[in-house]
Amino acid sequence: MEPVVRLASSAVDPLISRLLAPAPQGPPTSAPRTAAAARPASVPEGPAQLMARLVSFRGEDPAIGWQELFDVARELVRLGLEATEQRLPDGEEEGVAAVLARTLWVIGELDTTDAQAVRLGPQDYARRLRSAVPGADRELSSAAAWFHDSLLVTVCLHFLHLLILRFPGLAEGQPERSHRIGQLVDLNDVEALRGRPRPAAQDAEFEARYLRHVAEQHNRLTIYGIDLPNPNAPDNWSLDATYLSLAAEFSPGIGQDGAAEASLPGDATTPHDAGPAAPGEPVMTADRALAGHERVLLRGVAGSGKTTLIQWLAVATARSALPEELRNLHGRIPFVLPVRRFAREGLPAPDDFLSAVRHPLAGEAPEGWVVRVLAAERAVLLVDGIDEAPEAQRDAVRDQLRRLLRIYSGTLCLVTSRPPAVDADWLAEEGFTELNLAPMNRDQVAAFVTAWHHAARTDEGKDHSRLDEYKEILLRSIPLFRELRVLATNPLMCGLICALNRDRSGMLPQGRRELYEAAMEMLLQRRDPERRVLYADTVDLQRAPRERLLRKLAYRMLVEERAVLDHDSALGEITRSVAAIPAVASQGDPQKIFDHLLLRTGLLREQADGSVEFVHRTVQDYLAAKEAVEQGDFDLLLEHAHEADWEEVIRMAVAHARPGECAILFNGLLAPGRTGMKRNRRRLLAAACLEHVTELDPETHERVRRETRHMVRPGTVAAARGLGWVGPIVLEMLPDPTTVSDDEAHRLAVTVTRINDDAAVDYLARLRHRRSLTLRAELARGWRNFETERYATEIIQHLDPEGLYFPVSDRVELAALRQLGGRDRVQIVGHFTPGELVDGLAVERLTHLWLAYDLGAGMRMEWLSAFPALTTLRVNPRLPRVSGVPEGVRIIA
Incomplete structure (x- = not known):
């Protein structure tokens, strides 16, 4: 029988935790589900302990006495009556409190151990306590006695749960009982919150102010360097004017129905109609990520726009200015939770959401308002940057988020992370769909460059007459030069390139390190003089001391x-x-x-x-790596080299290091002692770092190649995909593609199509005449990573078109495919208007069209009547339902 008096843990845990003695000192553990119920320390599983030793009102120096215990009991009675909306006869409320206090006092008198108490469970433990004080309730009315007994069961439930949180050994010894107690607490929380009356007027007034503040707070966007080198330029810009919608793709290896990679069903008599599924293909703009998905884990590299997306969703939801696809967010209250604000403390309790992120209105929120929003299924949680939590803390944050979402099951949630920070399916058990932010394609890069220079016109710079010239230089240069093309695939780097191009009058540095060095010079040496900010304060520092202090931080x-x-x-x-x-x-x-x-x-x-952070994690990593090399702290770097969130630091450290220091880092990465994935990751990182080296002795260089050569024959598609991040050095170690099977050739193609280097096209060209449909599909999808015209000439036009859908992601690819005469089967993996597709596709030739991207406009398909030979329309199931398809066109979904 479950307790009838439902009390939320957020309300009672602070009271009941006072009954437990201070925990023994031990290593810090992750923060628990609520701040009030914090687990002070964990101890290893050991002998059972008497409950009398664990309560705060016993022992040589008790923390609380009878009066304090009675005060706790009286507050518990008040909360119980409020929750059940009961009224006791006059004078009986104090009587119930006295009986409850006497019953709880007996915890310190019995010889029950903690393990026995957990094994009994809340009802039987409450029964044992009552039996130890016979007749204690004889002065109470039957209604008051019944209320006391029900309340005691609830108090015992929360007491045992706090005990389990404090001593994890109890849960390890009795997992089923501990899990059941946790479930009952969750049920209690949900039922208690749903039954709580809502102070509508007070909440409504605060919500209106809160939403206005969210819209104002998050509607500003920093576009890297846009204020340089011009005087009086703004430091940030309106999100409305500068927001760029990027593409999202479902995680590789997960089919459209959540199964493993496979073909979608088609007509059994025409097996090639469906073709191979394209794992990881773009299907929608990222700002539609929550369309049809209540919970999303969105991965993206540093600077890819994750935080900007969070801001856009918060602002659009706060304003109720959402597209039709996101109608499930209408009426929701957004809570933006940057993980860096609470990375070490753990996910805050709902009542602490605002204070944990230092929200200006935190002190004005009505008591319990966030909890009421969650309980009413009106919240959307935007948890930004799970990678900002230390690696050892991430699982604890996940567990806290999991528990929160199980209690408040109607909460929508978006979590963002850098790709390698958490494992695949990290939140899959909680119903999270995993998406990846796709790199910016050429259309998006061009749109960003155009928007950047348009925004620059609103500053007070003296070079507005040359902004069009600077823009055209970039629009011509980025597609032509590999270094720029590789870097300009996310908003952070694209913005930095725009700023440096303007700063240097069209003369750009090459390479990642060179770009950051130029940015440091621009920001730390020339920023104020060129803005004519000469007397803002009395401090006069050059770049070197400024940078050194920033490096220390x-x-x-x-x-x-x-x-x-x-x-x-x-x-x-x-x-x-x-x-x-x-x-x-x-x-x-x-x-x-x-x-x-x-x-x-x-x-x-x-x-x-007053807390301080760098404007972007990438800047922090760059400066920290430089300081680590300066201090010669290679042991620190090598100790963490296998951790995904240290990858950028290690790469930049190699770029900063002198030849002898590079050798120390590389030999440390290759040193024995690590096993499994840690060992493999360190070796692959060593190979990846070679492209950042200025000078390295030949012996170390050869050792890196020798010890990583055997790792470039991946046995799975997932391993092949991961190998691509190592970079161009892999090309020198791959086997002769003419000597391998079709299966291995496919895995090699998966790797090489992810290496954005001209030499990769030469390698792929040696696979272009194979008949394998899976291999041809991989070669076709790879062209978005390379210079389009060359790839079209050397790869696309040589692929056997039988059964193969040719993907197009931007207007350059669409034009190139038309230049080749078009194809019978085309897959749309980027945003186009129907008019652009009618003009760009081979109207007389197209027979099969695969829509793998949300084209918007309600996905109405009347425009397909322009293609007389069209027989089949394939639509990814995750897209909105199509309508208006011409008669005679078969639909595969």
């Missing part, structure tokens, strides 16, 4: 695995560094120097509570 964050430093920690780091840098020591006290870095460098951002 970044390195501190790296060592402590933080993305945010509180004000005192940041100021303390500056204080320690100032005395050692003569150029800084004479400029003023540490607080003055700290303020200068915040206001004048453009690389730091201060929050309302």
Whole structure:
């Protein structure tokens, strides 16, 4: 029998936790489900302990006495009556509290152990406590006695659950009983919250203010370097004016119905109509990610636009300015939860959502408002950057999120992460669909470059007459030069390229490190003089000391695995560094120097509570890597080299390192001692880092190639896909493609199509005449990663078209395919208007069209009547239902 008095854990745990003695000291553990119920420490499983030793009102120096226990009991009675909307006869409320206090007091008198209490469960444990105080309730009316007994069961439930949280060994010894107790707590929470009356007027007034603030707070977007080098330029821009919708694709290896990679069903008599599924193909714009999906895990590389998407969803939801596809968000309340704000403490309890992210209105929210929003199934959680939590904490954050979503099952949720930070299917058990932000295609790069220069016209720079010239230089250069083409695939790098192109009057540096070096010079040396900001403060520092101080902050964050430093920690780091840098020591006290870095460098951002962070994690990684090399702290780098979120730091460290230091890093990456995936990841990272090396002794270079050569014959498609991130060095180690089977040739193609290098096209050309449909499909989909005209000439036009759908993702590919005479079967994997497709496809030739991207406009298909030979329309099941398909065209879904 479940307890009848339902009390939410957020309300009772702070009270009941006072009954438990302070936990023994031990290693810190992850934060639990609520801040109030924090598990102070964990202890290993060991002998059972008497409950009398675990309560706070027993022992030589008890933390609380009878009066404090009675006060807790009285508050529990009040909460229980409020929850059940019961009224007791006059005077009996105090009587029930006294009986409850006496019953709880007996916990310290019985010889029951903690393991026995958990085994009994809440009802039987409550029964044992009652039997130890016979007749304690004889003065109560029958209604009051019944209420006491029901309340006692609920109190015992929460008491045992807190006990299990504090001592994980109890759960390990009795997993089924502990799981059941957790389930009952969850049920109690849901039922208690749903039954709670809602103070409508107070909530409604606050919600209106909160939504206005969300729309204002998140409707500003920083476009890298757009304010440089012009005076009085703004530091950020309206999201409305600059937002670029990117493509999202379902995680590779997951079919459209959630199964493994497979063909979609088609007509059994025409097996080639369906063709091979294209795992990881774009199907929609990323801002539609929650369309039809209540829970989404969205992966994207650094700077790919994850946070911008979070901002757009928050603003659009707050304004109720959502597209029709996202009608499930109408009326929802968005909660933006940047993980870096609470990375070390764990996911905050609902009542702490606003305070954990330092929201300005946190102190004004009606008590319990967030909980009521969640319980009413009106919330959308936007959890940004799970990779910002230290690796050891991520599973704890997942468990906390899992529990939250099980309690508030109607909550919509979007979680973002860098791709390698969490495993595949990390949140699959909770019904999360995994999507990846696709790299920007040529149309999107061109749109971004155009929007960037359009926004630049609103600043007060002196070069507006040359902005069109700068824009045209980039629009011509990015498709032609590999380095630019490789880098300009996400908004962060594309914006940085735009800023540097403008700053250098069209003369761009080459390579990732060179781009960041130029950016540091622009921001730290030339920013203020060229903006004519000469007397903003009395601190006068050149680039070197500015950068050195910033490196110290970044390195501190790296060592402590933080993305945010509180004000005192940041100021303390500056204080320690100032005395050692003569150029800084004479400029003023540490607080003055700290303020200068915040206001004048453009690389730091201060929050309302004084905490500080870098404007982007990539900048932090770059500066931290440089400082780690400067200090010679290679042991730290090598200790974490197998961790996905240290990848960028290791790469940049190799780029900064001198030849001898490079050898130390490479030999450390290849050193024995690691096994399994850790060993493989370190070796692949060593191979990937070769492209960043300026100088390396031939012996070490040969060792890297020798010890990684055997790793370039992947046995699975997933392994082949992962190998592609290593980069061009892999091409030198791959086998002769003419000597392998079709299956291995397909895996090799999966790898090489992900290596954006001209030499990759030469390798792929040696596979173009194979008959395998799976291989041909991989070669066809690969052309979005290369210069279109060359790939079309050397690969696409040579592929046997039988049964093969040719994908087009942008207008350049559409034009190139038409230049080749068109194809019978075409797959649409980018955003086009119907008019563009009618003009771009071979009207008389097209027989099979595969829509793998949401074209919008309600997916009405009357325009297909322009294709007289069209017989088959294939539509990805995740897309909206099509309508208006001409008669005689078969639909495969």
